[in-house]
Amino acid sequence: MCLAIPGKVEEITIEGDLRVGRVNFGGVVKRVCLDYVPEVEVGDYTIVHVGFALSKIDEKTAEETLAEFRAMGVLDEELATEEEAFARAAVAPSSSCPDGSCSEIPLDHRRQLG
Numbered sequence: 448m449c450l451a452i453p454g455k456v457e458e459i460t461i462e463g464d465l466r467v468g469r470v471n472f473g474g475v476v477k478r479v480c481l482d483y484v485p486e487v488e489v490g491d492y493t494i495v496h497v498g499f500a501l502s503k504i505d506e507k508t509a510e511e512t513l514a515e516f517r518a519m520g521v522l523d524e525e526l527a528t529e530e531e532a533f534a535r536a537a538v539a540p541s542s543s544c545p546d547g548s549c550s551e552i553p554l555d556h557r558r559q560l561g
Contacts, residue, residue, distance in 0.1 A: 451496040453509035456489055470495060473513045
């Protein structure tokens with residue numbers, strides 16, 4: 448899954464030609480490119496997708512969205528480091544049919560397909 452996650456900008460710096468922020472996503476802090484949202488300042492909330500801030504968002508909506516993502520169990524997955532994601536994938540059950548549709552095909556038909 449690949450969601451846009453709201454986070455609070457804690458610091459803004461310039462790295463080369465890029466405006467970069469330290470953004471807090473409910474306890475997980477990551478570096479984010481802020482070039483697309485020049486209006487965002489320290490203390491503001493922003494929606495972030497794959498390391499890029501896309502828009503400014505109000506605090507209430509940001510906190511509600513983070514709470515919903517936590518309740519759905521997707522926040523940890525979205526904010527995992529590459530190493531954490533690989534480790535999680537390594538222990539996850541594998542399937543030749545990840546979307547689960549194979550379980551809908553009767554076993555005798557699966558043998559014919561396979």
